[in-house]
Amino acid sequence: MTDFEITDLNKIHRLPKRGHYDRKTIYGILDATILCHVGFVQDGQPFVIPTNFARQGDTLFLHGATTSRLIRHVGEGVPVCISVAILDGLVLAKSAFHHSVNYRSAVVFGRGRLVEDDAEKLRALELFTERVVPGRWQEVRQPNAQELRATAVAAIDIESASAKMRGGPPSDDEDDLGLPVWAGVLPIRQTPGDPLPADYSDSSLPFPDAGLHAGS
Amino acid sequence: MTDFEITDLNKIHRLPKRGHYDRKTIYGILDATILCHVGFVQDGQPFVIPTNFARQGDTLFLHGATTSRLIRHVGEGVPVCISVAILDGLVLAKSAFHHSVNYRSAVVFGRGRLVEDDAEKLRALELFTERVVPGRWQEVRQPNAQELRATAVAAIDIESASAKMRGGPPSDDEDDLGLPVWAGVLPIRQTPGDPLPADYSDSSLPFPDAGLHAGS
Numbered sequence: 001m002t003d004f005e006i007t008d009l010n011k012i013h014r015l016p017k018r019g020h021y022d023r024k025t026i027y028g029i030l031d032a033t034i035l036c037h038v039g040f041v042q043d044g045q046p047f048v049i050p051t052n053f054a055r056q057g058d059t060l061f062l063h064g065a066t067t068s069r070l071i072r073h074v075g076e077g078v079p080v081c082i083s084v085a086i087l088d089g090l091v092l093a094k095s096a097f098h099h100s101v102n103y104r105s106a107v108v109f110g111r112g113r114l115v116e117d118d119a120e121k122l123r124a125l126e127l128f129t130e131r132v133v134p135g136r137w138q139e140v141r142q143p144n145a146q147e148l149r150a151t152a153v154a155a156i157d158i159e160s161a162s163a164k165m166r167g168g169p170p171s172d173d174e175d176d177l178g179l180p181v182w183a184g185v186l187p188i189r190q191t192p193g194d195p196l197p198a199d200y201s202d203s204s205l206p207f208p209d210a211g212l213h214a215g216s
Numbered sequence: 217m218t219d220f221e222i223t224d225l226n227k228i229h230r231l232p233k234r235g236h237y238d239r240k241t242i243y244g245i246l247d248a249t250i251l252c253h254v255g256f257v258q259d260g261q262p263f264v265i266p267t268n269f270a271r272q273g274d275t276l277f278l279h280g281a282t283t284s285r286l287i288r289h290v291g292e293g294v295p296v297c298i299s300v301a302i303l304d305g306l307v308l309a310k311s312a313f314h315h316s317v318n319y320r321s322a323v324v325f326g327r328g329r330l331v332e333d334d335a336e337k338l339r340a341l342e343l344f345t346e347r348v349v350p351g352r353w354q355e356v357r358q359p360n361a362q363e364l365r366a367t368a369v370a371a372i373d374i375e376s377a378s379a380k381m382r383g384g385p386p387s388d389d390e391d392d393l394g395l396p397v398w399a400g401v402l403p404i405r406q407t408p409g410d411p412l413p414a415d416y417s418d419s420s421l422p423f424p425d426a427g428l429h430a431g432s
Contacts, residue, residue: 009261014284034317035301037253039264045225048255048264050301050321068230085251085266087406092424095357096345097367101250105266129312139397141311151313169414181355182424183417187409190303197400198385205398208308 001027009109010162020163023058029106029163030055030084034132038062039081040073053082054127060108060156061115061124071152075114080156082108090186093170094179102166102185109160115153124153133208217243225325226378236379239274245322245379246271246300250348254278255297256289269298270343276324276372277331277340287368291330296372298324306402309386310395318382318401325376331369340369349424 001023004010012019020026030036036053039046049070054061060082064071074080089102115121122143129137143151170183195207217239220226228235236242246252252269255262265286270277276298280287290296305318331337338359345353359367386399411423 014281014286034306035303035319037255037264037266037299037301039253039255039262039297041257041260041262044257045295045325046255046257046262046297048253048297048299048323050253050299050319050323052317065230070230079261081255081262081264083253083264083266085253087251090250090348092349092352093356095359095363096341096353097357097359097363099345099348099352099356101268103251103266107264107266109261125312129315132306132315133308136308136315137312140309140315141313141392141395141397143311143313147311147313169412172414172416176357177416179357180418180421181357182411182413182421184411184413184423186411186423188406189409190404191407193403193405195398195400195402196385197398198388200388200393201399202396205396207398207400207402 004161007160010107010160012162012164018164018166020165026106026161026163027055029086029104030108031131032104033084033086035084037083038070038074039083040078042073052128054124054131056127058158060110060158061127062154062156063125063128064152066150066152068152071154074112074154074156075152077111077113079109079111082156087188088167089188091170092183092186094172094176094181094183098170098172100166100170102168104163104165106161106163108156108158110156110158112154112156115155118148121148121151121153124155125151136208139208220377223376226323226376228378228380234380234382236381242322242377242379243271245302245320246324247347248320249300249302251300253299254286254290255299256294258289268344270340270347272343274374276326276374277343278370278372279341279344280368282366282368284368287370290328290370290372291368293327293329295325295327298372303404304383305404307386308399308402310388310392310397310399314386314388316382316386318384320379320381322377322379324372324374326372326374328370328372331371334364337364337367337369340371341367352424355424
């Protein structure tokens with residue numbers, strides 16, 4: 001997969017060694033998360049709204065009710081910026097200054113369009129379902145005509161993007177190494193708990209745990 | 217704690233019953249997370265940048281290097297929107313349409329200012345450290361004059377805010393209840409792993425685990 005061109009939009013200025021512009025890294029981070037933060041401008045005012053998303057190739061999909069202001073606004077083709085971040089650990093140093101976090105983040109730029117075609121809309125909804133539980137789309141009742149009409153999908157073709165990440169131990173100053181303070185990393189992971197069946201879910205039914213995705 | 221006034225800025229239009237405007241709910245969500253997504257506008261283009269934050273009263277603090285474009289820009293007093301979201305579970309229904317996620321999210325509006333006063337800057341940096349590991353500020357070497365000069369802090373006085381959340385089981389249509397498909401919630405939690413001491417951290421030093429915060 002190729003790199004995104006480095007422009008004023010996506011350039012990492014601070015700590016450029018933590019910056020990445022290749023699709024493999026950026027898309028790997030996007031695909032490891034379920035929630036994104038969609039930024040857009042209305043009358044000069046920035047809005048950032050958290051929502052679910054899915055990706056296919058160079059396109060991100062958002063979905064919501066047909067009445068959703070977010071989806072309608074993004075669907076109008078205004079410039080949007082979508083950001084995701086995964087916390088991987090707390091980095092505890094011997095000085096306050098060198099405290100940090102380990103993280104993987106991606107920032108994506110593009111313009112949205114409303115997905116009008118029913119077949120493309122269905123494929124996008126399938127992506128949303130399949131990325132959470134692979135195989136789920138074939139198990140469940142798929143959307144009927146009324147549900148499809150009630151659902152709006154916006155597609156954002158990714159025009160520019162970058163990733164930024166930090167990993168590994170803290171980096172303390174030479175003069176501080178002897179201080180009697182624990183230094184290191186506390187890893188943080190998103191982990192699934194025990195499945196809680198709905199009271200109407202027959203207890204003989206198996207939990208669909210094959211390849212379950214527990215993103216951030 | 218009082219409520220924020222409902223205005224065009226913070227009003228929850230979709231699924232209004234999931235919306236909350238009281239400081240207790242909104243600040244509880246902010247305080248349960250470490251990473252936020254800061255949205256601002258430059259030349260009509262929205263940018264959303266993930267970063268750490270801390271809160272005190274009605275003020276959010278961001279920090280970074282003095283050379284950080286994000287902090288400098290936010291510090292200029294432009295309108296910003298800051299969003300956080302915590303994934304609490306995957307909601308699996310018997311129909312694709314009723315799949316959802318359990319989450320807690322908060323969206324905050326305000327304008328930033330650069331914190332110029334060294335004492336206020338130090339207090340903000342203390343907040344950043346203490347919210348991750350309570351008591352840490354007194355254990356570690358605190359910032360010296362050079363580190364303080366190299367660090368910029370922006371304060372955002374919260375002018376408007378709202379929270380949105382979903383909890384509980386899926387809600388399936390009556391006609392679907394008999395379908396042979398598992399339905400329920402897979403809870404998702406952020407959990408700490410085993411601490412990884414840095415190779416220069418004396419192995420006799422205890423890990424500072426008192427009240428450790430593992431936010432999203």
